[in-house]
Amino acid sequence: MGAKDEQPSPSRRGLLRAGLAGAAVTAAGGAALAQAKQEPAKQEPAKPDPAITDIQDWNRYLGSGVEAAPYGKPSKFEKDVIRRNVGWLTAGTESSINFTPIHEIDGIITPSGVCFERHHGGVAEVDPAKHRLMINGLVDKPLVFTMDDLKRFPGRVNRPYFLECAANGGMEWKGAQLNGVQFTHGMIHNVWYTGIPLKTLLNEAGVKPNGKWVLVEGADSAAMTRSIPIEKALDDCMIAWGMNGEALRAEQGYPLRIVVPGWEGNMWVKWLRRIEIGDQPWAQREETSKYTDLLADGRARRHTFVMDAKSVVTNPSPQKPLKYKGPNVLTGLAWSGRGAIKRVDVSIDGGKNWQTARIDGPAMPLCLTRFYVDFDWNGQELMVQSRAMDSTGYVQPTKEALRKVRGLNSIYHNNGIQTWLVRANGETENVEIS
Amino acid sequence: MSRFRNVVLAFGLAAALASPALPQAKKMQPPAEPAKTGLGRPALPEEIKAWDIDVRPDGLGAPVGKGDVKKGEELFLAQCAACHGEFGEAVGRWPVLVGGKGSLKADNPEKTIGSYWPDASTAFDYIRRAMPFGNARSLSDDDVYALTAFLLNMNEVVKDDFVLSNENIGKVKMPNAGAFYDDDRTTAEKHFWAEPCMKNCKTGEVKVTGRARVIDVTPDGKSGPKVE
Numbered sequence: 106m107g108a109k110d111e112q113p114s115p116s117r118r119g120l121l122r123a124g125l126a127g128a129a130v131t132a133a134g135g136a137a138l139a140q141a142k143q144e145p146a147k148q149e150p151a152k153p154d155p156a157i158t159d160i161q162d163w164n165r166y167l168g169s170g171v172e173a174a175p176y177g178k179p180s181k182f183e184k185d186v187i188r189r190n191v192g193w194l195t196a197g198t199e200s201s202i203n204f205t206p207i208h209e210i211d212g213i214i215t216p217s218g219v220c221f222e223r224h225h226g227g228v229a230e231v232d233p234a235k236h237r238l239m240i241n242g243l244v245d246k247p248l249v250f251t252m253d254d255l256k257r258f259p260g261r262v263n264r265p266y267f268l269e270c271a272a273n274g275g276m277e278w279k280g281a282q283l284n285g286v287q288f289t290h291g292m293i294h295n296v297w298y299t300g301i302p303l304k305t306l307l308n309e310a311g312v313k314p315n316g317k318w319v320l321v322e323g324a325d326s327a328a329m330t331r332s333i334p335i336e337k338a339l340d341d342c343m344i345a346w347g348m349n350g351e352a353l354r355a356e357q358g359y360p361l362r363i364v365v366p367g368w369e370g371n372m373w374v375k376w377l378r379r380i381e382i383g384d385q386p387w388a389q390r391e392e393t394s395k396y397t398d399l400l401a402d403g404r405a406r407r408h409t410f411v412m413d414a415k416s417v418v419t420n421p422s423p424q425k426p427l428k429y430k431g432p433n434v435l436t437g438l439a440w441s442g443r444g445a446i447k448r449v450d451v452s453i454d455g456g457k458n459w460q461t462a463r464i465d466g467p468a469m470p471l472c473l474t475r476f477y478v479d480f481d482w483n484g485q486e487l488m489v490q491s492r493a494m495d496s497t498g499y500v501q502p503t504k505e506a507l508r509k510v511r512g513l514n515s516i517y518h519n520n521g522i523q524t525w526l527v528r529a530n531g532e533t534e535n536v537e538i539s
Numbered sequence: 540m541s542r543f544r545n546v547v548l549a550f551g552l553a554a555a556l557a558s559p560a561l562p563q564a565k566k567m568q569p570p571a572e573p574a575k576t577g578l579g580r581p582a583l584p585e586e587i588k589a590w591d592i593d594v595r596p597d598g599l600g601a602p603v604g605k606g607d608v609k610k611g612e613e614l615f616l617a618q619c620a621a622c623h624g625e626f627g628e629a630v631g632r633w634p635v636l637v638g639g640k641g642s643l644k645a646d647n648p649e650k651t652i653g654s655y656w657p658d659a660s661t662a663f664d665y666i667r668r669a670m671p672f673g674n675a676r677s678l679s680d681d682d683v684y685a686l687t688a689f690l691l692n693m694n695e696v697v698k699d700d701f702v703l704s705n706e707n708i709g710k711v712k713m714p715n716a717g718a719f720y721d722d723d724r725t726t727a728e729k730h731f732w733a734e735p736c737m738k739n740c741k742t743g744e745v746k747v748t749g750r751a752r753v754i755d756v757t758p759d760g761k762s763g764p765k766v767e
Binding site for chain 1: 575576578579580581584586590591593595596597623631632633634639643646647648650651655656657658660661664665668669672673675718719720721722723724727728731732733734735736737738739740741743745746747748749750751
């Protein structure tokens with residue numbers, strides 16, 4: 106993990122290009138820069154690189170044929186790009202969580218095989234031929250659909266959305282606990298969904314005028330249930346059978362799940378088998394005992410559906426330390442359940458000074474958004490932060506600002522600003538700062 | 540079908556009016572609500588009964604049946620205590636079901652059925668749909684009434700001779716019922732909607748006040764799932 110300075114820092118580069126320089130003008134930073142300038146370039150005779158001069162096996166022998174992998178996997182050299190869990194978090198693995206390796210992926214689409222999992226009764230292996238979707242309650246006509254029925258509906262849609270667990274970052278409410286962005290922010294994924302608007306199905310059954318709430322229920326052994334207001338159901342909820350162009354993965358609800366854009370992941374019921382219309386919420390376990398947010402005065406918020414604007418720097422981060430001085434790419438993700446990401450600011454001095462990052466790729470509503478800051482690093486200690494702003498004007502708060510309103514025991518909805526301490530040797534740590 | 544005819548008319552009209560009338564044509568677009576397709580089939584009463592088992596706080600959906608505290612205790616020891624403990628105090632990291640009264644403002648609040656849950660119906664509904672863990676839907680409705688009665692009794696919500704039934708499940712008063720309120724972030728956290736500081740935002744030195752490494756609970760690569 107030790108920092109290497111394989112390439113001498115060219116003196117023509119500023120300490121930190123692209124405006125971060127303003128943030129880094131400190132006595133220490135200036136001294137470090139001066140030192141780098143004075144360092145004489147080491148004059149070792151250049152040796153030829155055996156990676157070039159030797160003939161490699163893959164350059165000589167035949168590789169596998171096209172029949173070797175009817176359904177491909179990542180290269181074996183990418184074996185560390187995997188979901189991980191934290192054993193002590195839960196009593197068993199069936200009602201538990203694992204984490205997306207967001208420090209290892211780029212862009213905005215999460216590969217299906219590493220999308221984090223959250224189950225309450227394990228992964229149900231549902232036979233699609235036996236899967237049914239029922240709509241009942243306050244409707245003109247209670248209905249049953251097969252998967253084939255659903256795929257015949259007109260008005261099919263394809264949409265990318267983030268799904269963030271309400272508990273993402275929950276372990277960090279009281280302080281810095283887990284040393285990796287995979288663990289502090291990895292209860293999230295972002296995929297393209299294929300399906301039909303929930304509105305289409307509700308129209309088919311005919312919602313009665315007093316139908317104000319929608320209960321969604323899973324077919325798994327937890328029979329997960331949540332109450333959704335009818336306004337949201339009629340707005341942008343989807344009944345999805347596809348993700349990233351193929352069928353849902355079993356662990357993501359195959360063959361059918363509900364997509365509730367911008368709202369906490371718990372509501373995105375998997376293995377969806379029933380939709381009920383009622384005139385009141387149902388106060389199910391997952392919206393009373395769980396997914397309610399305890400405040401300092403002993404009362405609790407309920408129905409905290411929306412995931413607020415949030416961001417995190419994924420590189421550098423504890424699992425991705427800085428390895429080289431000179432040019433480096435800082436990158437991260439931003440998202441908001443209230444709209445599109447309008448801007449992301451980055452600080453390297455613990456929030457004293459900020460510069461606006463570059464967003465590359467689309468910044469779609471309710472979807473992960475990728476940002477970058479290209480910078481030069483001279484071995485100076487950094488306190489890296491990012492701060493998201495969304496199209497409603499909401500600005501991601503500090504953890505301290507959140508605690509002022511909510512106390513320490515909310516568990517859910519921690520969207521506070523994350524700080525990474527990058528040390529002189531490049532090692533990076535999850536910290537809280539003054 | 541009249542809606543469908545409107546769609547056709549709107550398109551026809553737009554074409555007739557040609558390009559200068561485009562803004563007007565836009566206004567006349569049909570409502571987004573699609574016509575019915577006739578897909579699916581009616582759900583039969585037996586099918587709805589088999590799947591629609593949810594119970595609301597007011598008791599709507601509660602199946603006919605009843606169970607008392609004593610029978611609930613027997614069932615709890617046989618079916619539940621291995622994980623939740625004989626007194627609902629929990630084994631290992633399994634959920635605590637009893638106690639925690641008055642702890643909600645404490646550093647480590649204990650949120651149980653008695654200290655936190657706002658409605659008795661939720662306990663009945665959840666046990667019935669998802670418990671015992673690994674053998675869901677194996678209890679009769681009367682068993683679930685009895686288990687719920689026992690848990691309410693252990694939490695000092697009802698007396699020892701209490702009988703829970705579909706008649707009274709909507710009337711049980713839970714200690715923490717009044718302590719929940721709807722999401723108020725757009726008012727209570729309105730100050731997060733404000734243009735942020737960009738330069739010289741903090742005075743003095745920024746110091747590290749907490750470190751994950753000190754707690755050191757992050758799993759290493761070896762404890763993650765194995766892949767081939």
